Amino acid sequence: MLNKDRRSFIKTSALAGAGTLLTGTTTSASTPAGNTQGVQAYRRLGRTELKISDISFGSSRLRTGQEDLVHHTLDRGVNYFDSAESYTGGDSETVLGNALKGRRDKAYLVSKTLTSSSTRASTMMHDLEGSLRRLQTDYVDVYMNHAVNSVDSVGNPEWLAFVDQAKAQGKIRFTGISGHAGRLIECLDYAIDEDMIDVMLVGYNFGQDPAFYEGLTRGFDRIATQPDLPRAISKAKEKDIGVIAMKTLMGARLNDMRPYEQAGAQTFAQAAFSWALANPNVDALIISMTGKDQIDEYLGASGATFVTAQARNLLDQYAHLNGANYCRHACNLCEGACPYGVPIADVLRTRMYATDYEDVTFARREYALLESNADACLNCSGEPCQDACPNGIEIDKLCAPTHRMLSLRPGEQLS
Numbered sequence: 001m002l003n004k005d006r007r008s009f010i011k012t013s014a015l016a017g018a019g020t021l022l023t024g025t026t027t028s029a030s031t032p033a034g035n036t037q038g039v040q041a042y043r044r045l046g047r048t049e050l051k052i053s054d055i056s057f058g059s060s061r062l063r064t065g066q067e068d069l070v071h072h073t074l075d076r077g078v079n080y081f082d083s084a085e086s087y088t089g090g091d092s093e094t095v096l097g098n099a100l101k102g103r104r105d106k107a108y109l110v111s112k113t114l115t116s117s118s119t120r121a122s123t124m125m126h127d128l129e130g131s132l133r134r135l136q137t138d139y140v141d142v143y144m145n146h147a148v149n150s151v152d153s154v155g156n157p158e159w160l161a162f163v164d165q166a167k168a169q170g171k172i173r174f175t176g177i178s179g180h181a182g183r184l185i186e187c188l189d190y191a192i193d194e195d196m197i198d199v200m201l202v203g204y205n206f207g208q209d210p211a212f213y214e215g216l217t218r219g220f221d222r223i224a225t226q227p228d229l230p231r232a233i234s235k236a237k238e239k240d241i242g243v244i245a246m247k248t249l250m251g252a253r254l255n256d257m258r259p260y261e262q263a264g265a266q267t268f269a270q271a272a273f274s275w276a277l278a279n280p281n282v283d284a285l286i287i288s289m290t291g292k293d294q295i296d297e298y299l300g301a302s303g304a305t306f307v308t309a310q311a312r313n314l315l316d317q318y319a320h321l322n323g324a325n326y327c328r329h330a331c332n333l334c335e336g337a338c339p340y341g342v343p344i345a346d347v348l349r350t351r352m353y354a355t356d357y358e359d360v361t362f363a364r365r366e367y368a369l370l371e372s373n374a375d376a377c378l379n380c381s382g383e384p385c386q387d388a389c390p391n392g393i394e395i396d397k398l399c400a401p402t403h404r405m406l407s408l409r410p411g412e413q414l415s
């Protein structure tokens with residue numbers, strides 16, 4: 001059903017896009033720094049009935065002193081702010097709390113906590129209360145089980161006990177899960193079938209969508225990562241679960257794409273957002289916003305409901321430029337290739353934060369959170385994993401340098 005819908009909107013938009021190319025303008029485009037109109041569309045977040053900005057604020061890289069960024073997005077009409085206790089060591093929530101003081105009624109707030117199959121409800125409540133303190137609020141609108149990658153963790157009965165208690169105490173309005181790793185689909189299917197979530201936040205971009213590859217006109221031998229993801233998203237919508245996309249930029253190598261962008265037409269980021277928003281089963285997306293010009297560029301795609309031919313060309317170009325460099329960490333097809341238990345997909349995801357997002361501090365924090373890392377790669381020939389990636393990623397050449405770049409030196413503290 002989804003693919004049929006998708007094919008029809010791509011066909012329609014290709015016609016619309018043809019006109020776009022002739023006139024040099026698009027429905028929702030702007031030059032990178034030129035959009036000051038702000039949010040153009042608010043969408044219903046499933047059964048929560050919240051009406052949220054279609055392009056919303058991801059705060060994973062929000063740092064001390066950046067309250068002005070939050071004010072800027074609020075002034076541009078963004079009303080949904082996603083955070084987590086782990087982001088920038090809690091500073092992200094503190095900045096959000098400072099910035100929203102006196103404006104709490106203008107924002108929907110989201111936070112998350114990492115859990116395992118053995119985490120106790122009391123620990124989850126402790127984490128939630130820490131987030132509430134930093135956010136300077138009595139409640140969050142949505143609270144999520146963060147970065148799930150195991151059905152055992154999602155099905156931990158302590159989570160449901162915690163949610164019941166937190167809702168009864170008015171600390172949580174709605175609950176959800178977030179994820180982007182290899183076992184995400186299993187987790188989504190379980191949570192949807194058990195009807196235990198109101199919202200889900202999933203890594204979803206054009207490079208993960210079979211419909212994108214169906215439309216490629218040039219020779220391209222890659223396949224969609226997590227081809228089941230559109231199905232899971234569609235299934236969620238059938239249960240009226242709110243769906244939010246993240247990691248919509250497929251690695252965020254924005255600077256690689258500037259030479260291909262045209263003045264007055266959509267930028268690569270806007271094209272990628274259009275792809276996500278054009279999926280009728282996606283309600284909204286979140287994106288890390290780290291500068292005011294960037295925010296204005298991003299919001300230039302607000303209101304998008306289809307992908308123009310010009311935007312499609314940019315996405316094709318990006319896939320060709322970055323296909324062999326981009327670890328689709330959600331695919332996890334290399335799982336088990338390392339005899340020493342290196343979590344290759346997670347290691348390469350943290351590498352992406354450093355090399356593509358150009359945020360080494362964030363990358364080092366995320367690397368430090370991994371249960372195991374790439375330490376073993378320093379003394380390994382690389383032979384076991386060198387052909388393990390069907391997408392051509394040179395795992396054996398990337399993991400050891402990643403460890404050197406992101407691991408803490410003896411006695412070093414995270415900044």
Ligand code: SF4
Binds near residue numbers: 390391
């Ligand atoms: S290295 Fe290759 S197989 Fe492993 S997660 Fe990345 S893209 Fe998938």
Ligand code: SF4
Binds near residue numbers: 340395396
């Ligand atoms: S280089 Fe060696 S230790 Fe590192 S992931 Fe590959 S097989 Fe494992």
